[in-house]
Amino acid sequence: MTDNNYIIGIDLGGTNIKAGLFHEDFTAAWELSIPTEAAQGPAHVLERIRLAVSQLCVGSGVELRQIACMGMGIPGLLDPEEGLSVFSPNFPGWEQVHVVNEMKPYYDFAVYIDNDVRVNLYGEWQQGAGKGCRNLVLLTLGTGLGSGIVHDGKVLYGTTFSAGEIGHMNMYRQGRPCRCGSSGCLGRYVSAVGMVNTFKEKLQEGRTSLIQTWTKHDHEQITAKMISEAYDLGDPLAIEVMHETGELLGFGLANVINLLNPELIIIGGGMAAAGDRLLNTVRNTVNAHALKLPGSHCRIVQAELGSRAGTLGAAVYAYQKQKHPLR
Incomplete structure (x- = not known):
């Protein structure tokens, strides 16, 4: 790549498409976000992605010929080698969408896709909390739990590109x-x-919390952020729920540590904002239940890149694929 080459990173979300144009050193030249409009179907969403690329170029003054490659993080099941998005649950009608082929008529540069959580992993590993690590695990805690794994300096993909589904580890034989x-x-x-x-569930059992006054007893208005705020105000139920959540996550991560022996576990996503309210209990549980040797050599930290992890990570991923196409 020459100095005038740029890299695009796209983070495709159900609500917004985040896009970033980056220099070769991954400093941002231009960043933006536009509504996804997912309900209008796959063809419309792909057109919205192309609109985002166009707006990046207009905003930055960079021409398409100066772009070396583009990486895209897409939720759901996909085949990154084929450039095929198999299924994405929050996108109506989104099945067997060949994203790379859909982009080829419009761009001369290479386009690469991967799962949205894995591009977050590339971002944190190369440009965030995981710099310099060869064995790490990233968890994104938001609407669900996503995860990705770096083992001996390589991202794990698995037979069906599904490696790292830590969120589907069974914790209760008959649970939710x-x-x-x-x-x-x-x-x-x-x-x-x-x-x-x-x-x-605890409120339905008759427990009480100051959050009920905030929401006027409308339980559908309760958010994880409210639980953190109530925790800081000493609300007993918020403290109990935060500790229970941290303890269960700690048991899950003890299993991960015993199985994978990482040096670092990064917690990202919206729940990462809970910080040490959650992570202190996680760490205490891991210390008590993980095998002593691997447990003592693994740190559990918050992600550093925040909402930029997806776009930056997609750019890092594309850059690496461009440099090492056989990996």
Whole structure:
């Protein structure tokens, strides 16, 4: 790549498309976000992605011929080698969408796709909290629990590009039903939605919380952020739920540590904002239950890149694919 080459990173979300144009050193030249409009179908969403690329070029003054490659993070099941998005649950009609082929008529540069969580992993590994690590795990705690794994300096993909589904680790033989078809999955409890559901269950049992005054007893208004705020105000139920969530996540991560022996576990996504309110309990549980040697050599930290992890990570991923196409 020459100095005048740029890299585009796209983070495709159900609500917004985030796009970033980056220099070769991954400093940002231009960043933006536009509504996805997912309900209008796959062809419209792909057109919205191309609009975002056009707006990046207009905003930055960079021409298409100066772009070396583009990486895209897409939710759901996909085949990154084929450039095919198989299924994405929050996008109506989105099945067997060959994203790379859909982009080829418009761009001379290479386009690469990967799962949205894995591009977050590339971002944190190369430009964020995981710099310099060869063995790490990233968890994104939001609506669900996503995860990605770097083992001996390589991102794990697996036979069907599905490696790292830590969120579907069974924690209860007969627990909350999961969209995967099983029940008791870790992600049903330690995601933002999972923690809120735990809180609601306790309210339905007759427990009380100052959050009820904030929402006028409308339980559907409760958010994970409210639980963190109530925690800071000493609300007993918020403290209990935060600790229960952290403990269960700690048991899950003890299993991960015993299995993979990482040096670092990064917690990202919306729930990462809970910070040490959540992570202190996680760390204490890991210290008590992980095998001593691997447990003592693994740090658990917050992600550093925040909402930029997806676009930056997609750019890092594309750059690496461009440099090492056989990896």
